[in-house]
Amino acid sequence: MMTTATDERPAGPATYTREETGGDVWVLNLGPQHPATHTTLRHVLELDGERVLGCTVHIGYLHSGFEKLGEHLNYNQYVVVTDRMNYVSPMANNIAWHHACERLFGIEITARCKAIRTIIAELARVQDHLLALGAAGLDLGALTAFFYPFNAREEIYDIFEEICGARFTTSYTRVGGLMQDMPPGWPAKVKHFCTKTFPPAVSDFEKLLTRNRIFLERTRGIGYISHDDAINWGLTGPLARASGVRRDLRKDEPYLCYADNWDGKRSSGAAFKVPISRGGDVFARYLVRLAEMREAVKIIMQLVDDIPEGPVDILPNDKITLPRKNEIYFSIEGLIHHFEQIMTNRGHKPPIGEAYGANETANGELGFYLVSDGNNTAYRARCRPPSFINYQCFPHLVVGHQISDVVAVLGSLNIIAAELDR
Amino acid sequence: MPAEQPAAVAALAGQFPGIDFAPGPLNPEVPRLPQICVRVPAERLLEVMRFLHDHSRCRFQQLCDLTCVDYLNFPKARDRYGVTYSLLSVSLGHRLWAKCFVNDPDPVVPSVVSIWKGADWLEREVWDMFGVRFAGHPDLRRILTWEGFKAHPLRKDYPLRGRGEREDYEVITPESA
Numbered sequence: 001m002m003t004t005a006t007d008e009r010p011a012g013p014a015t016y017t018r019e020e021t022g023g024d025v026w027v028l029n030l031g032p033q034h035p036a037t038h039t040t041l042r043h044v045l046e047l048d049g050e051r052v053l054g055c056t057v058h059i060g061y062l063h064s065g066f067e068k069l070g071e072h073l074n075y076n077q078y079v080v081v082t083d084r085m086n087y088v089s090p091m092a093n094n095i096a097w098h099h100a101c102e103r104l105f106g107i108e109i110t111a112r113c114k115a116i117r118t119i120i121a122e123l124a125r126v127q128d129h130l131l132a133l134g135a136a137g138l139d140l141g142a143l144t145a146f147f148y149p150f151n152a153r154e155e156i157y158d159i160f161e162e163i164c165g166a167r168f169t170t171s172y173t174r175v176g177g178l179m180q181d182m183p184p185g186w187p188a189k190v191k192h193f194c195t196k197t198f199p200p201a202v203s204d205f206e207k208l209l210t211r212n213r214i215f216l217e218r219t220r221g222i223g224y225i226s227h228d229d230a231i232n233w234g235l236t237g238p239l240a241r242a243s244g245v246r247r248d249l250r251k252d253e254p255y256l257c258y259a260d261n262w263d264g265k266r267s268s269g270a271a272f273k274v275p276i277s278r279g280g281d282v283f284a285r286y287l288v289r290l291a292e293m294r295e296a297v298k299i300i301m302q303l304v305d306d307i308p309e310g311p312v313d314i315l316p317n318d319k320i321t322l323p324r325k326n327e328i329y330f331s332i333e334g335l336i337h338h339f340e341q342i343m344t345n346r347g348h349k350p351p352i353g354e355a356y357g358a359n360e361t362a363n364g365e366l367g368f369y370l371v372s373d374g375n376n377t378a379y380r381a382r383c384r385p386p387s388f389i390n391y392q393c394f395p396h397l398v399v400g401h402q403i404s405d406v407v408a409v410l411g412s413l414n415i416i417a418a419e420l421d422r
Numbered sequence: 423m424p425a426e427q428p429a430a431v432a433a434l435a436g437q438f439p440g441i442d443f444a445p446g447p448l449n450p451e452v453p454r455l456p457q458i459c460v461r462v463p464a465e466r467l468l469e470v471m472r473f474l475h476d477h478s479r480c481r482f483q484q485l486c487d488l489t490c491v492d493y494l495n496f497p498k499a500r501d502r503y504g505v506t507y508s509l510l511s512v513s514l515g516h517r518l519w520a521k522c523f524v525n526d527p528d529p530v531v532p533s534v535v536s537i538w539k540g541a542d543w544l545e546r547e548v549w550d551m552f553g554v555r556f557a558g559h560p561d562l563r564r565i566l567t568w569e570g571f572k573a574h575p576l577r578k579d580y581p582l583r584g585r586g587e588r589e590d591y592e593v594i595t596p597e598s599a
Contacts, residue, residue, distance in 0.1 A: 234540025
């Protein structure tokens, strides 16, 4: 449990009505193309001078029908689309998607797969928070604070490239396993990042911002949301925890290596703390994200030395997972197996039913609600997008503040429009 | 009905003896998943949801997700639209799914924005994508598609590649703008 300097509820913005302004209200469009929105969002702000009286949010500029596509692509193909949802941490989306699929299929993945998935999920969390914090500094004029974490992010991209061949659109997971096992020497690179690159990068970054007077003035008491409001608005992840909500799916509904006995040998789940702040403002969200990155690195360090041996895919003979490429090219059985998996009228068919699987990703609870009618594609592939649900309280957060604070609040929410609009 | 019925479902059945909630697992073929779903009739949805939000054995303070499934041609389905509420109790740490089935020609469900503010955009999304109306919603506009869009694209009878909406965009020239 971590507390911030802003433990008491901040005084909050002055609120007054449109009538009190004498009817002299400006309407300003912020977005859809504006450097501070980072992505395509549009806010219609009603302003009295610089004070925000009202805010209407328009979204949907990046709507591309991902959920409709999910009804036409099979469970392995759709992972490519999940890369494009939260493109700041695509690995986390891959893992969340196949976590939900495996719940629908009712299969349990191997210990080695769990360990690798946990490591890359935590790397993705670090990757996402580094960008979110850097961009939050950038929006407030701290350009250097944007570059420092980006050096560290580059190394995470290299680590992902080494394990799956792609830096950005990873598509690494498969139903019941992974695209491929990790290459030899990969854990050493992860360890290098965790011990050599990450600690100085993040402490440099922290020195720039955490005690910076300008940053503090711009973030403390801005965009406050209370504990009960945060729950009622559906906030999850760092935003909820910055308002004092004790909720983390890794602790409350443990999965992968966060659960006890994850490898079937009575190992205890990864030990970590859940950073919570009661500040509820932009600064509290910054502190929670910062602390979460350090906890993520601790989780990686617990696992990386001791990744269990064995296969990464479940039951190679059970025809659920895709066969390895050397089996496809050099054996007739592997080729037949491959064709049976990828042909549109074949493929592994889940039972008729519905399942919800959610992961704690960097932005909050990323869940998939799957409905299966017994075919090889999902009947309905609903994504519970944390950005979409976190963003709807935005007018509640900014009304009464100055127009420059709108940018600070937006940066603290870390909205990714591709996930927002899907 | 499973033997270990969750406390929330028992409380619900005790409070509303007249409603058949038909509690059952979401995924009946995977028994180790404790995901329980109840059916709620649309006309009593609001009072049931308020009870689930307030009662000491339920305490579903958060509407985790609200979505809809179009069960057109689904095996053994009797109703078309299943509006699905995914409820989460932060203090008690349990979940419950509630489904409310409605049908054409005028699928309408009472809005739960008065209970959970977070339902606002979720209900707008379901209206946009499925055309299920939410009675009592303060601002039921389309959210992901634009105002003039005619169809509801996540319905099962809407084709994957659309009905030519992209080709029929109004072209704005410098003279007309």
